[in-house]
Amino acid sequence: MIELRELTKRYEDKTAVDSLSFAIRPGQVTGFLGPNGAGKSTTMRLILGLDRPTGGQVLVDGRSYAQLPAPLTHIGSLLEASAAQGGRTARDHLLWLARSNRIPDRRVDQVLAAVGLQDVARKRSGGFSLGMGQRLGIAAALLGDPPVLMFDEPVNGLDPEGILWIRNLMKGLAAEGRTVFVSSHLMSEMALTADHLVVIGRGRLLADVPMEEFIDRNARSYVRIRTPQPQALLDALDSRGITAVRAPDGSWEVEGSDPAAIAALAGAGGVVLEELSPQRASLEEAFMRMTADAVEYHADATPNGVRPAADRTGSATTTTGATS
Numbered sequence: 001m002i003e004l005r006e007l008t009k010r011y012e013d014k015t016a017v018d019s020l021s022f023a024i025r026p027g028q029v030t031g032f033l034g035p036n037g038a039g040k041s042t043t044m045r046l047i048l049g050l051d052r053p054t055g056g057q058v059l060v061d062g063r064s065y066a067q068l069p070a071p072l073t074h075i076g077s078l079l080e081a082s083a084a085q086g087g088r089t090a091r092d093h094l095l096w097l098a099r100s101n102r103i104p105d106r107r108v109d110q111v112l113a114a115v116g117l118q119d120v121a122r123k124r125s126g127g128f129s130l131g132m133g134q135r136l137g138i139a140a141a142l143l144g145d146p147p148v149l150m151f152d153e154p155v156n157g158l159d160p161e162g163i164l165w166i167r168n169l170m171k172g173l174a175a176e177g178r179t180v181f182v183s184s185h186l187m188s189e190m191a192l193t194a195d196h197l198v199v200i201g202r203g204r205l206l207a208d209v210p211m212e213e214f215i216d217r218n219a220r221s222y223v224r225i226r227t228p229q230p231q232a233l234l235d236a237l238d239s240r241g242i243t244a245v246r247a248p249d250g251s252w253e254v255e256g257s258d259p260a261a262i263a264a265l266a267g268a269g270g271v272v273l274e275e276l277s278p279q280r281a282s283l284e285e286a287f288m289r290m291t292a293d294a295v296e297y298h299a300d301a302t303p304n305g306v307r308p309a310a311d312r313t314g315s316a317t318t319t320t321g322a323t324s
Protein backbone atom coordinates (compact mmCIF):
# COMPACT_ATOMS: atom_id res chain seq x y z
CA MET A 1 0.00 0.00 0.00
CA ILE A 2 1.09 3.58 -0.71
CA GLU A 3 -0.30 6.33 1.50
CA LEU A 4 -0.10 10.05 0.86
CA ARG A 5 -0.93 12.37 3.73
CA GLU A 6 -1.31 16.04 2.90
CA LEU A 7 1.62 15.66 0.53
CA THR A 8 2.80 19.00 -0.85
CA LYS A 9 5.65 20.03 -3.11
CA ARG A 10 6.41 23.60 -4.04
CA TYR A 11 9.07 24.81 -6.45
CA GLU A 12 9.54 28.50 -5.67
CA ASP A 13 6.12 30.01 -6.49
CA LYS A 14 4.81 26.86 -8.23
CA THR A 15 2.81 24.34 -6.19
CA ALA A 16 3.31 21.11 -8.15
CA VAL A 17 1.62 18.87 -5.56
CA ASP A 18 -0.98 20.46 -3.35
CA SER A 19 -1.95 18.70 -0.11
CA LEU A 20 -2.65 15.32 -1.70
CA SER A 21 -4.13 12.62 0.54
CA PHE A 22 -5.07 9.21 -0.83
CA ALA A 23 -4.14 5.54 -0.53
CA ILE A 24 -3.21 3.13 -3.31
CA ARG A 25 -4.48 -0.27 -2.27
CA PRO A 26 -3.22 -3.76 -3.04
CA GLY A 27 -4.97 -6.27 -5.30
CA GLN A 28 -5.96 -3.83 -8.02
CA VAL A 29 -4.44 -1.65 -10.70
CA THR A 30 -4.80 2.02 -9.81
CA GLY A 31 -4.50 4.42 -12.72
CA PHE A 32 -3.01 7.85 -12.12
CA LEU A 33 -4.42 10.50 -14.45
CA GLY A 34 -4.07 14.21 -14.89
CA PRO A 35 -3.47 16.73 -17.66
CA ASN A 36 0.10 17.78 -18.55
CA GLY A 37 1.76 19.46 -15.61
CA ALA A 38 -0.83 18.16 -13.10
CA GLY A 39 1.89 16.84 -10.81
CA LYS A 40 1.89 13.10 -11.52
CA SER A 41 5.63 12.69 -12.05
CA THR A 42 6.38 14.90 -9.07
CA THR A 43 4.08 12.75 -6.90
CA MET A 44 5.81 9.60 -8.10
CA ARG A 45 9.22 11.10 -7.44
CA LEU A 46 8.11 12.00 -3.90
CA ILE A 47 6.89 8.43 -3.33
CA LEU A 48 10.36 7.19 -4.30
CA GLY A 49 12.17 9.71 -2.13
CA LEU A 50 13.76 11.32 -5.21
CA ASP A 51 12.37 14.66 -4.12
CA ARG A 52 11.76 16.00 -0.64
CA PRO A 53 8.20 17.09 0.19
CA THR A 54 7.59 20.70 1.22
CA GLY A 55 4.87 19.37 3.53
CA GLY A 56 3.06 16.18 4.49
CA GLN A 57 4.40 12.67 4.01
CA VAL A 58 4.19 9.58 1.85
CA LEU A 59 4.52 6.02 3.13
CA VAL A 60 5.20 2.76 1.31
CA ASP A 61 3.88 -0.16 3.34
CA GLY A 62 3.93 2.05 6.42
CA ARG A 63 7.43 3.49 6.03
CA SER A 64 8.98 6.38 4.18
CA TYR A 65 11.21 5.36 1.27
CA ALA A 66 14.34 6.37 3.19
CA GLN A 67 13.40 3.94 5.97
CA LEU A 68 13.17 0.94 3.62
CA PRO A 69 16.25 -1.27 4.19
CA ALA A 70 16.38 -2.78 0.66
CA PRO A 71 14.02 -0.50 -1.28
CA LEU A 72 13.75 -2.65 -4.42
CA THR A 73 12.25 -5.46 -2.35
CA HIS A 74 9.47 -3.11 -1.19
CA ILE A 75 8.71 -0.99 -4.23
CA GLY A 76 9.70 -1.43 -7.85
CA SER A 77 9.31 1.44 -10.26
CA LEU A 78 9.65 2.56 -13.81
CA LEU A 79 9.89 6.31 -14.10
CA GLU A 80 9.69 8.04 -17.45
CA ALA A 81 13.15 9.45 -17.13
CA SER A 82 14.80 6.40 -15.58
CA ALA A 83 17.47 4.96 -17.81
CA ALA A 84 20.20 2.41 -17.56
CA GLN A 85 23.76 3.50 -18.15
CA GLY A 86 24.11 2.83 -21.89
CA GLY A 87 27.64 1.41 -21.69
CA ARG A 88 26.55 -1.47 -19.44
CA THR A 89 24.93 -4.64 -20.68
CA ALA A 90 21.32 -5.25 -19.66
CA ARG A 91 22.45 -8.09 -17.40
CA ASP A 92 25.22 -6.05 -15.75
CA HIS A 93 22.83 -3.19 -15.12
CA LEU A 94 20.44 -5.53 -13.32
CA LEU A 95 23.27 -7.33 -11.48
CA TRP A 96 24.48 -3.98 -10.16
CA LEU A 97 20.98 -3.13 -8.95
CA ALA A 98 20.47 -6.59 -7.46
CA ARG A 99 23.72 -6.57 -5.49
CA SER A 100 23.06 -3.12 -4.06
CA ASN A 101 19.70 -4.40 -2.78
CA ARG A 102 20.86 -7.80 -1.47
CA ILE A 103 18.95 -9.63 -4.20
CA PRO A 104 20.47 -12.95 -5.39
CA ASP A 105 22.09 -12.96 -8.89
CA ARG A 106 19.80 -15.73 -10.13
CA ARG A 107 16.85 -13.33 -9.92
CA VAL A 108 18.46 -11.25 -12.71
CA ASP A 109 18.08 -14.06 -15.25
CA GLN A 110 14.52 -14.69 -14.07
CA VAL A 111 13.43 -11.09 -14.69
CA LEU A 112 15.30 -10.89 -18.01
CA ALA A 113 13.29 -13.91 -19.14
CA ALA A 114 10.09 -12.49 -17.68
CA VAL A 115 10.39 -9.36 -19.84
CA GLY A 116 11.64 -11.22 -22.93
CA LEU A 117 15.17 -9.77 -22.97
CA GLN A 118 17.13 -12.98 -22.35
CA ASP A 119 18.54 -13.03 -25.90
CA VAL A 120 19.98 -9.53 -25.61
CA ALA A 121 21.01 -9.79 -21.96
CA ARG A 122 24.70 -9.40 -22.84
CA LYS A 123 24.20 -6.48 -25.21
CA ARG A 124 24.86 -2.89 -24.17
CA SER A 125 21.61 -1.18 -23.31
CA GLY A 126 22.75 1.96 -25.13
CA GLY A 127 21.79 0.29 -28.40
CA PHE A 128 18.34 -0.73 -27.23
CA SER A 129 15.16 0.49 -28.91
CA LEU A 130 12.67 2.52 -26.86
CA GLY A 131 10.58 -0.61 -26.30
CA MET A 132 13.57 -2.68 -25.21
CA GLY A 133 14.57 0.10 -22.82
CA GLN A 134 11.07 0.05 -21.33
CA ARG A 135 11.33 -3.72 -20.89
CA LEU A 136 14.68 -3.32 -19.15
CA GLY A 137 13.15 -0.72 -16.84
CA ILE A 138 10.32 -3.10 -16.04
CA ALA A 139 12.82 -5.91 -15.36
CA ALA A 140 14.49 -3.59 -12.83
CA ALA A 141 11.13 -2.86 -11.21
CA LEU A 142 10.41 -6.57 -10.84
CA LEU A 143 13.88 -7.45 -9.60
CA GLY A 144 13.15 -7.37 -5.88
CA ASP A 145 9.80 -9.18 -6.26
CA PRO A 146 8.24 -6.17 -4.50
CA PRO A 147 4.68 -5.97 -3.15
CA VAL A 148 4.31 -2.44 -4.57
CA LEU A 149 4.92 -1.45 -8.19
CA MET A 150 4.75 1.95 -9.78
CA PHE A 151 4.98 2.71 -13.49
CA ASP A 152 5.11 6.16 -15.11
CA GLU A 153 3.89 5.95 -18.73
CA PRO A 154 4.97 2.29 -19.13
CA VAL A 155 3.56 1.77 -22.63
CA ASN A 156 5.53 4.66 -24.15
CA GLY A 157 7.30 3.42 -27.24
CA LEU A 158 5.89 -0.09 -27.12
CA ASP A 159 4.37 -1.84 -30.13
CA PRO A 160 0.87 -3.39 -29.87
CA GLU A 161 2.27 -6.73 -28.69
CA GLY A 162 4.30 -4.89 -26.01
CA ILE A 163 1.27 -2.87 -24.91
CA LEU A 164 -0.79 -6.05 -24.51
CA TRP A 165 2.07 -7.63 -22.61
CA ILE A 166 2.27 -4.68 -20.17
CA ARG A 167 -1.50 -4.72 -19.67
CA ASN A 168 -1.49 -8.41 -18.79
CA LEU A 169 1.60 -8.02 -16.64
CA MET A 170 -0.02 -5.29 -14.55
CA LYS A 171 -3.27 -7.16 -14.17
CA GLY A 172 -1.33 -10.30 -13.22
CA LEU A 173 0.72 -8.43 -10.59
CA ALA A 174 -2.47 -6.99 -9.08
CA ALA A 175 -4.13 -10.42 -9.12
CA GLU A 176 -1.20 -11.69 -7.04
CA GLY A 177 -2.24 -9.17 -4.40
CA ARG A 178 0.34 -6.50 -5.20
CA THR A 179 -0.21 -2.76 -5.23
CA VAL A 180 0.06 -1.50 -8.81
CA PHE A 181 0.10 2.25 -9.50
CA VAL A 182 0.38 3.39 -13.10
CA SER A 183 0.22 6.70 -14.95
CA SER A 184 -0.65 7.02 -18.62
CA HIS A 185 -2.05 9.55 -21.05
CA LEU A 186 -3.47 6.74 -23.18
CA MET A 187 -7.07 6.69 -22.01
CA SER A 188 -8.15 3.68 -24.06
CA GLU A 189 -5.31 1.65 -22.59
CA MET A 190 -6.01 2.88 -19.08
CA ALA A 191 -9.67 1.93 -19.46
CA LEU A 192 -8.61 -1.63 -20.25
CA THR A 193 -6.05 -1.89 -17.47
CA ALA A 194 -7.08 0.00 -14.35
CA ASP A 195 -9.71 -0.99 -11.78
CA HIS A 196 -9.47 2.22 -9.81
CA LEU A 197 -8.52 5.80 -10.69
CA VAL A 198 -6.82 8.65 -8.94
CA VAL A 199 -7.15 11.89 -10.92
CA ILE A 200 -5.29 15.09 -10.15
CA GLY A 201 -5.31 18.56 -11.69
CA ARG A 202 -2.95 21.41 -10.82
CA GLY A 203 -1.56 19.32 -8.00
CA ARG A 204 -4.93 18.76 -6.33
CA LEU A 205 -6.98 15.60 -5.95
CA LEU A 206 -9.97 15.58 -8.30
CA ALA A 207 -11.13 11.96 -7.94
CA ASP A 208 -10.28 8.74 -6.14
CA VAL A 209 -12.91 6.25 -7.32
CA PRO A 210 -13.44 2.91 -9.07
CA MET A 211 -13.14 3.15 -12.88
CA GLU A 212 -16.83 2.39 -13.54
CA GLU A 213 -17.97 5.02 -11.08
CA PHE A 214 -15.65 7.63 -12.58
CA ILE A 215 -17.12 7.10 -16.04
CA ASP A 216 -20.70 6.95 -14.80
CA ARG A 217 -20.30 10.16 -12.80
CA ASN A 218 -18.51 12.20 -15.42
CA ALA A 219 -19.92 11.21 -18.76
CA ARG A 220 -23.23 10.44 -20.37
CA SER A 221 -24.45 6.91 -21.12
CA TYR A 222 -27.55 6.36 -23.23
CA VAL A 223 -29.34 3.94 -25.54
CA ARG A 224 -29.24 4.67 -29.27
CA ILE A 225 -32.32 3.68 -31.28
CA ARG A 226 -33.01 3.70 -35.01
CA THR A 227 -36.47 3.06 -36.35
CA PRO A 228 -38.42 3.75 -39.56
CA GLN A 229 -41.44 4.50 -37.30
CA PRO A 230 -40.28 7.37 -35.05
CA GLN A 231 -43.74 8.51 -34.01
CA ALA A 232 -44.76 5.00 -32.95
CA LEU A 233 -41.51 4.74 -30.97
CA LEU A 234 -42.10 8.07 -29.23
CA ASP A 235 -45.66 7.04 -28.37
CA ALA A 236 -44.52 3.70 -26.95
CA LEU A 237 -41.84 5.37 -24.83
CA ASP A 238 -44.17 8.16 -23.76
CA SER A 239 -46.61 5.59 -22.32
CA ARG A 240 -43.97 5.03 -19.59
CA GLY A 241 -42.88 8.64 -19.31
CA ILE A 242 -39.64 8.00 -21.20
CA THR A 243 -38.29 10.78 -23.40
CA ALA A 244 -36.20 10.26 -26.54
CA VAL A 245 -34.10 13.01 -28.06
CA ARG A 246 -33.36 13.13 -31.77
CA ALA A 247 -29.64 13.12 -32.62
CA PRO A 248 -28.24 14.99 -35.64
CA ASP A 249 -27.69 11.69 -37.49
CA GLY A 250 -31.40 10.82 -37.28
CA SER A 251 -31.10 8.28 -34.47
CA TRP A 252 -32.90 8.67 -31.14
CA GLU A 253 -31.22 8.77 -27.75
CA VAL A 254 -32.73 7.71 -24.45
CA GLU A 255 -31.00 8.31 -21.14
CA GLY A 256 -31.74 6.46 -17.92
CA SER A 257 -33.42 3.37 -19.39
CA ASP A 258 -31.92 0.03 -20.23
CA PRO A 259 -32.16 -1.51 -23.72
CA ALA A 260 -34.28 -4.44 -22.52
CA ALA A 261 -37.00 -2.14 -21.17
CA ILE A 262 -37.02 -0.14 -24.41
CA ALA A 263 -37.14 -3.32 -26.52
CA ALA A 264 -40.13 -4.56 -24.52
CA LEU A 265 -42.01 -1.28 -25.02
CA ALA A 266 -41.18 -1.18 -28.72
CA GLY A 267 -42.25 -4.83 -29.12
CA ALA A 268 -45.55 -4.20 -27.34
CA GLY A 269 -46.19 -1.18 -29.58
CA GLY A 270 -45.29 -3.09 -32.76
CA VAL A 271 -42.41 -0.70 -33.48
CA VAL A 272 -39.75 -1.95 -35.91
CA LEU A 273 -36.24 -1.32 -34.58
CA GLU A 274 -33.20 -1.09 -36.84
CA GLU A 275 -30.79 -0.42 -33.98
CA LEU A 276 -30.99 -0.62 -30.20
CA SER A 277 -27.56 -0.21 -28.67
CA PRO A 278 -26.27 0.90 -25.29
CA GLN A 279 -23.72 3.71 -25.71
CA ARG A 280 -21.31 3.74 -22.85
CA ALA A 281 -19.28 6.88 -22.39
CA SER A 282 -15.55 6.46 -22.78
CA LEU A 283 -12.94 7.11 -20.12
CA GLU A 284 -11.50 9.76 -22.43
CA GLU A 285 -14.80 11.63 -22.49
CA ALA A 286 -15.18 11.40 -18.70
CA PHE A 287 -11.58 12.51 -18.18
CA MET A 288 -11.93 15.51 -20.50
CA ARG A 289 -15.06 16.65 -18.73
CA MET A 290 -13.66 16.26 -15.26
CA THR A 291 -10.36 17.97 -15.96
CA ALA A 292 -11.57 20.71 -18.31
CA ASP A 293 -10.97 23.36 -15.67
CA ALA A 294 -7.64 21.94 -14.60
CA VAL A 295 -5.93 21.94 -17.99
CA GLU A 296 -3.05 24.39 -18.01
CA TYR A 297 -1.93 24.13 -21.61
CA HIS A 298 -4.59 24.44 -24.30
CA ALA A 299 -3.77 24.21 -27.99
CA ASP A 300 -5.75 25.90 -30.70
CA ALA A 301 -8.08 23.43 -32.38
CA THR A 302 -7.18 24.64 -35.86
CA PRO A 303 -4.69 22.60 -37.90
CA ASN A 304 -2.10 25.39 -38.32
CA GLY A 305 -2.61 26.97 -34.93
CA VAL A 306 -4.25 30.08 -36.43
CA ARG A 307 -7.74 30.63 -35.15
CA PRO A 308 -10.45 31.88 -37.48
CA ALA A 309 -10.91 35.66 -37.31
CA ALA A 310 -14.32 35.34 -35.64
CA ASP A 311 -12.66 33.43 -32.85
CA ARG A 312 -9.84 35.86 -32.20
CA THR A 313 -11.73 38.37 -30.18
CA GLY A 314 -12.42 38.14 -26.48
CA SER A 315 -10.64 35.87 -24.04
CA ALA A 316 -10.89 32.54 -25.82
CA THR A 317 -8.39 29.67 -25.91
CA THR A 318 -4.57 29.43 -25.78
CA THR A 319 -3.09 29.29 -22.31
CA THR A 320 -4.96 29.86 -19.10
CA GLY A 321 -3.27 31.18 -15.98
CA ALA A 322 -1.20 28.46 -14.38
CA THR A 323 -1.40 29.51 -10.78
CA SER A 324 -2.95 27.24 -8.20
Ligand SMILES: Nc1ncnc2c1ncn2[C@@H]1O[C@H](COP(=O)(O)OP(=O)(O)OP(=O)(O)O)[C@@H](O)[C@H]1O
Pocket residue numbers: 011014015016034035036037038039040041042043
Ligand atom coordinates in the same frame (compact mmCIF):
# COMPACT_ATOMS: atom_id res chain seq x y z
N1 LIG B 1 12.20 20.63 -10.70
C1 LIG B 1 11.21 21.46 -10.95
N2 LIG B 1 11.35 22.79 -10.82
C2 LIG B 1 10.32 23.64 -11.06
N3 LIG B 1 9.09 23.24 -11.44
C3 LIG B 1 8.88 21.94 -11.58
C4 LIG B 1 9.91 20.96 -11.36
N4 LIG B 1 9.39 19.73 -11.57
C5 LIG B 1 8.10 19.92 -11.93
N5 LIG B 1 7.80 21.24 -11.94
C6 LIG B 1 6.50 21.83 -12.27
O1 LIG B 1 5.52 21.18 -11.49
C7 LIG B 1 4.33 20.95 -12.24
C8 LIG B 1 4.00 19.46 -12.23
O2 LIG B 1 4.92 18.78 -13.06
P1 LIG B 1 4.89 17.20 -13.27
O3 LIG B 1 6.03 16.87 -14.20
O4 LIG B 1 4.86 16.53 -11.96
O5 LIG B 1 3.49 17.00 -14.01
P2 LIG B 1 2.92 15.73 -14.77
O6 LIG B 1 1.52 15.56 -14.31
O7 LIG B 1 3.84 14.57 -14.60
O8 LIG B 1 2.95 16.24 -16.27
P3 LIG B 1 3.08 15.43 -17.66
O9 LIG B 1 1.81 14.71 -17.85
O10 LIG B 1 3.25 16.55 -18.64
O11 LIG B 1 4.29 14.55 -17.56
C9 LIG B 1 4.60 21.51 -13.62
O12 LIG B 1 4.05 22.79 -13.71
C10 LIG B 1 6.10 21.55 -13.71
O13 LIG B 1 6.52 22.57 -14.58
